[in-house]
Amino acid sequence: MIRWFLRGVSHRRLTTRFPRSPEPAPAGFRARAVLDPKTATADPGRCVEVCLPGALSLDGAGRPRLDAGRCIGCGLCVDACGDGSLAIDPGYELATTTRSRLIVADDEREADISPSPLGGAFRRSLHIRHVDTGSDGAIEQEIAALLNPYYDMQRLGLFFTASPRHADVLLVTGPVTQPMEQPLRRTYEAMPEPRVVIAAGTDACSGSIWTGPEVLGGVDRVLPVDVYIPGDPPSPIALLHGLLLAAGRVSEASPPRLPGAAPSPVGGAV
Amino acid sequence: MISLQERSCRPADFAAELARIGGRLMLLFVTDSGSGRELCAIMRVGSSVVRLRAPLTGRSYPAVTPRVPAAHWFEREIHDLWGNVPEGHPRLEPLVRHGPELGDIALPANGEMGAGHQGAERLSGPGVFVFPYGPVRSGVFEAAQFLVQTGGEDVAYCAQRLFFKRRGAERRICEVPLELAVLVAERVSGTSSVAHALAFSHAIEVLSETEVPPRAQAIRRTLAELERMYNHIEVAVRECEDAALSVAQAQFAALKERLHRLGGEIVGNRFLRGAVVPGGVRFDLTGELADRTGQILREWERDYRHVLAMLLRTDSFLDRLVSAGPLSERDARDFACVGPVARGSGVDLDTRREFPCDGYGDLQVARHTDGDAMARMEVRFQEIDASLELIREALGSLVDGPIRHELGAFVRDAALGAAESARGETLYWLEAGGPDTLRFCKLRAASFVNYGIFNRLFDSQVLTDFSFIEHSLGLSPAGCDA
Numbered sequence: 038m039i040r041w042f043l044r045g046v047s048h049r050r051l052t053t054r055f056p057r058s059p060e061p062a063p064a065g066f067r068a069r070a071v072l073d074p075k076t077a078t079a080d081p082g083r084c085v086e087v088c089l090p091g092a093l094s095l096d097g098a099g100r101p102r103l104d105a106g107r108c109i110g111c112g113l114c115v116d117a118c119g120d121g122s123l124a125i126d127p128g129y130e131l132a133t134t135t136r137s138r139l140i141v142a143d144d145e146r147e148a149d150i151s152p153s154p155l156g157g158a159f160r161r162s163l164h165i166r167h168v169d170t171g172s173d174g175a176i177e178q179e180i181a182a183l184l185n186p187y188y189d190m191q192r193l194g195l196f197f198t199a200s201p202r203h204a205d206v207l208l209v210t211g212p213v214t215q216p217m218e219q220p221l222r223r224t225y226e227a228m229p230e231p232r233v234v235i236a237a238g239t240d241a242c243s244g245s246i247w248t249g250p251e252v253l254g255g256v257d258r259v260l261p262v263d264v265y266i267p268g269d270p271p272s273p274i275a276l277l278h279g280l281l282l283a284a285g286r287v288s289e290a291s292p293p294r295l296p297g298a299a300p301s302p303v304g305g306a307v
Numbered sequence: 308m309i310s311l312q313e314r315s316c317r318p319a320d321f322a323a324e325l326a327r328i329g330g331r332l333m334l335l336f337v338t339d340s341g342s343g344r345e346l347c348a349i350m351r352v353g354s355s356v357v358r359l360r361a362p363l364t365g366r367s368y369p370a371v372t373p374r375v376p377a378a379h380w381f382e383r384e385i386h387d388l389w390g391n392v393p394e395g396h397p398r399l400e401p402l403v404r405h406g407p408e409l410g411d412i413a414l415p416a417n418g419e420m421g422a423g424h425q426g427a428e429r430l431s432g433p434g435v436f437v438f439p440y441g442p443v444r445s446g447v448f449e450a451a452q453f454l455v456q457t458g459g460e461d462v463a464y465c466a467q468r469l470f471f472k473r474r475g476a477e478r479r480i481c482e483v484p485l486e487l488a489v490l491v492a493e494r495v496s497g498t499s500s501v502a503h504a505l506a507f508s509h510a511i512e513v514l515s516e517t518e519v520p521p522r523a524q525a526i527r528r529t530l531a532e533l534e535r536m537y538n539h540i541e542v543a544v545r546e547c548e549d550a551a552l553s554v555a556q557a558q559f560a561a562l563k564e565r566l567h568r569l570g571g572e573i574v575g576n577r578f579l580r581g582a583v584v585p586g587g588v589r590f591d592l593t594g595e596l597a598d599r600t601g602q603i604l605r606e607w608e609r610d611y612r613h614v615l616a617m618l619l620r621t622d623s624f625l626d627r628l629v630s631a632g633p634l635s636e637r638d639a640r641d642f643a644c645v646g647p648v649a650r651g652s653g654v655d656l657d658t659r660r661e662f663p664c665d666g667y668g669d670l671q672v673a674r675h676t677d678g679d680a681m682a683r684m685e686v687r688f689q690e691i692d693a694s695l696e697l698i699r700e701a702l703g704s705l706v707d708g709p710i711r712h713e714l715g716a717f718v719r720d721a722a723l724g725a726a727e728s729a730r731g732e733t734l735y736w737l738e739a740g741g742p743d744t745l746r747f748c749k750l751r752a753a754s755f756v757n758y759g760i761f762n763r764l765f766d767s768q769v770l771t772d773f774s775f776i777e778h779s780l781g782l783s784p785a786g787c788d789a
Contacts, residue, residue, distance in 0.1 A: 170472075174783050185564050249479065
């Protein structure tokens with residue numbers, strides 16, 4: 038055992054300084070698509086066709102609309118479109134407090150930034166209960182990775198708890214399959230107030246690629262969701278960002294707009 | 308390329324015929340081509356693959372399970388999804404479906420078990436009670452339920468209950484445009500994305516008789532072995548956590564994180580998604596990226612060897628794994644187990660050698676005969692060594708050339724695709740509905756067969772062995788449930 042102790046203390050520090058200093062994603066990391074609805078000129082129909090989860094759609098005027106809450110970051114739309122109106126964004130900090138803030142469209146207006154759902158009640162300490170409602174299993178490993186030396190979420194006062202009775206946050210993964218609806222509700226009801234529900238992962242945000250009788254299509258079909266963390270799966274930093282957003286310690290992400298694109302309907306093109 | 312030998316018979320003779328053919332049952336399913344239902348089995352016999360078919364005329368047929376135990380879950384699945392009754396099945400309870408009342412039984416707070424549910428093999432005696440663990444479990448785990456029957460210390464019986472996560476992947480794969488279907492396959496089991504994409508792509512490549520360029524094969528091998536490594540390390544992390552070895556857990560978790568970061572750098576996804584497509588790969592491993600991969604893995608290997616050597620000298624780890632969750636070779640063969648679970652019990656089986664694809668050459672299959680959690684762990688450690696060697700070899704064989712060939716129209720009616728995930732043999736059976744559409748998909752993750760023997764691992768085990776046994780299997784409920 039002394040060998041393990043020495044190994045532990047002799048190792049250099051690995052832990053990220055996030056959120057005190059930003060942690061950039063590697064170049065080429067496929068977090069989500071971003072869109073400039075103004076400049077889409079070529080064949081927007083083709084990019085919509087190759088979007089499996091239906092994150093890209095066309096509005097009444099034939100202009101593309103992008104929903105980061107459905108995007109799986111495959112990048113097929115960027116290849117298909119090729120007119121520069123779409124790109125893949127390597128960002129990590131993608132969580133929002135409203136579903137509408139995950140959407141960018143030509144006629145959209147900047148949604149207000151809402152205050153922390155917990156009202157700052159748990160700024161220093163947050164206990165998390167996780168429920169899987171049909172994820173693909175990768176996000177559970179990313180959540181577990183929050184305890185590894187690179188992220189070490191306990192340094193931020195974040196803890197997993199076995200009992201919903203001790204939990205402030207319900208961290209839900211998966212598109213909510215039929216047999217998991219009741220266990221999800223019962224876990225939520227067992228939690229004391231105030232409580233926060235986080236939909237973690239693109240399939241929890243919207244159901245994403247899963248449609249059909251087996252799934253309900255997103256956590257907000259069952260429970261009121263306070264924080265959305267898109268991503269397929271969201272990286273550990275993205276999960277940390279979402280958890281800290283719930284506690285009111287970081288600010289939320291912008292809609293998936295191409296950098297440089299104008300945020301309001303009256304703005305100009307790139 | 309997997310070629311099939313075709314056989315057919317009457318449904319009344321199906322079970323007898325399967326037993327006569329012998330070999331290992333890979334798949335058993337019902338398909339409906341429009342002209343009526345058909346019972347179909349895919350068997351591995353010697354070095355060939357046999358498809359046995361029987362038209363299902365009546366509502367029932369004589370069950371296969373009494374003669375071929377490996378059919379047990381397949382037949383319950385058929386019963387749940389199609390309503391055909393395998394007459395004489397020893398335990399025909401719901402497997403895939405959860406009746407309306409099952410929302411309740413799934414809850415930890417509710418100890419009641421109705422008759423007819425899995426786990427109905429209920430023991431009685433002074434002090435024996437049932438502890439339903441899951442589907443919301445203590446800690447961060449996927450949804451699955453274990454009905455532990457115990458008098459306090461010894462596990463008298465433990466039944467597994469899955470399929471809380473069924474998302475209808477087989478249906479989705481046929482519904483979506485063919486060019487996008489691989490994205491669904493990648494998300495069946497998110498921690499075996501490469502293996503599922505490979506197995507699916509192999510089947511599509513047989514249907515359309517498409518060759519994969521050599522450069523793409525080398526990239527595929529690199530990604531498949533990276534995936535195997537991070538999954539095997541994940542098992543080590545979990546086992547260290549169970550043994551309360553915090554430093555070892557942190558060290559292995561850091562090693563795992565480094566592999567995910569490498570994936571994020573080379574294909575833009577920490578779980579290596581979006582790279583494998585039918586006909587080749589989407590992203591090239593340029594000289595610069597290949598050099599970087601080689602360099603990162605050299606440093607990784609040095610640290611891994613150091614931590615592993617320490618772990619294998621730590622008695623408190625070895626004591627918990629040795630003799631935990633024993634699986635006999637006979638059970639492993641009877642129930643057609645795959646992957647490290649089968650190899651830990653002496654079964655010489657690896658898809659990379661059984662159905663060589665993507666340029667896998669002569670492969671030394673790691674094997675142990677003890678059949679316990681330690682044997683499975685040692686198989687995994689040996690496979691990590693082999694994976695490192697395979698990646699070195701693949702990075703050295705990145706010959707110039709294309710990374711993707713265009714798919715032709717389908718020229719065959721049906722094809723089997725296979726790949727070895729970290730958990731074992733992953734299968735996709737695809738039937739073409741037109742030149743570029745799929746009519747039917749039957750997928751089988753390694754976890755589907757390996758979960759089937761979960762209840763057989765608790766012979767003279769105690770409650771505190773539970774997590775060691777569970778994690779030694781290293782399974783994915785998402786893959787099992789699909």
